[in-house]
Amino acid sequence: xxxxxxxxxxxxxxxxxxxxxxxxxxxxxxxxxxxxxxxxxxxxxxxxxxxxxxxxxxxxxxxxxxxxx
Numbered sequence: 001x002x003x004x005x006x007x008x009x010x011x012x013x014x015x016x017x018x019x020x021x022x023x024x025x026x027x028x029x030x031x032x033x034x035x036x037x038x039x040x041x042x043x044x045x046x047x048x049x050x051x052x053x054x055x056x057x058x059x060x061x062x063x064x065x066x067x068x069x
Contacts, residue, residue, distance in 0.1 A: 014049045 011018035016026060030044045040053035 014045075014052060 007023055008018040008020075011023055011026070016022070030042070032039060032042045038054075038057070040050045040057065042050075045053065
């Protein structure tokens with residue numbers, strides 16, 4: 001699985017549009033100003049998305065790629 005496929009799958013799991021244009025638009029509009037802030041604590045996630053990201057990071061060592069630390 002390549003990075004583009006992985007990112008598309010992640011967006012699917014988060015309930016977001018997962019085509020390349022939508023991913024590009026999302027990532028250009030949503031940034032984390034504080035590099036020490038864990039990605040799942042960013043204000044643009046809803047509660048379910050934040051919980052999903054936190055659980056992915058906590059339970060899966062490859063989930064550490066989702067962290068901004």
